[in-house]
Amino acid sequence: MDVINTLGLFIGSLISNTLASLSGGGAGLIQFPLLIFLGLPFSIALATHKVASVALGVGAAIKHIRSGSLNWTLAAYVVAAGSLGVILGANVILFVPGRIAEALLGGLIVGLGLYSLFQKELGQTEQPQHRNHVGMLLGGLGLALIGILNGSLTAGTGLFVTLFLVRWFGFDYKRAVALTLVSVGLFWNGIGAVTMYTAGAEIYWPWIPVLLLGSLLGGYLGAHLATQKSNRLIKRCFELLTFVIGFKLLFGF
Incomplete structure (x- = not known):
């Protein structure tokens, strides 16, 4: 790439990962379409995005560990619970047309945003629940x-995890976002990238250094903002991102 495209790729990665780190998901909203716009085929762009997204989890983990807001036991639980699903999904997507699935996912994500919007006190304070053996x-x-x-799929699933942790386990948004960014951004995306690569997906390695830098810095910056801002602001960012991502997936623009 020339200097202008390289700079655009870095800025797009930085912005998308900062928003994702603040809201608990959605880095693929900008980063994945940007890779396609710059010329990568769908499957290569998806695998490349998965690899780059791991740095989002690294950046977020560094900040949340330093701030003491991360519970590694709970993070390990989220990683273990979702890993088999990630491996299954990463194998399936290589053989399934994605447009209908993306539209359905978009509708579900819009529904998440509407649910959070109308539940005014959702995730504002931690209210532990379902943390016994059956609930876990x-x-x-x-x-x-x-x-x-x-x-x-490419974007928005971290938002599902964030809201699930808030609604099912009673976490506030700050704690849920921290768990999501480390568990999903670092481990789920890492497992998905390795699975897709071993299943035959091609990764465009020349762009990886720029994407990793943008993801790492964005993950750290978003996590920093998340530890400084209120649960209500994080909730509003979450809702805004669900609507933008949901409508994009739903209508394909």
């Missing part, structure tokens, strides 16, 4: 289903 088992099944979406 059922929660693990829910995360496994979201993992299938994460492995197979």
Whole structure:
């Protein structure tokens, strides 16, 4: 790429990952379409995006660890619960046309935003629930289903995990976003990238350094903002991103 395209790729990656790190998902909203716009075929763009998104989790993890807002036991639970789903989804997407699935996912994501919008106090304070053995088992099944979406589609599934952690386990938005960014951004996306690569998907390695830098810095910056801002602001950012991503997937623009 020339200097202008390289700069555009970096800025797009930085912006998308900053928003995702603040809101709990959605880095693919800008980054994935940008890769296609710059000339990569769908499958190569998807695999390349998955690899780059791992740096989002690294950047977020560094900040959340430093701030003491991350519970590694809970993060390990989310990783374990969703991993099999991620592997299954990453294998399936290589053989399934994505347009109908993306439209359905878009409708679901818009529904998430509407639900959060009308539940005024959702995620504003932590209210622990469903954290006994039965609740953790059922929660693990829910995360496994979201993992299938994460492995197979490009954007928005981190938002599912964020809202699921808020609604099912009673986390506030700050805690849920921290868990999502580390579990999904670092581990789920890493597992998905490795699975797609071993299944035959091609990664465009020349663009990876620029994408990794943008994802790493964006992940750290978004996590920094998330630790400084209120749960209500994070909730509003989450809702805004669900509407933008949802309508994009739904209508394909």
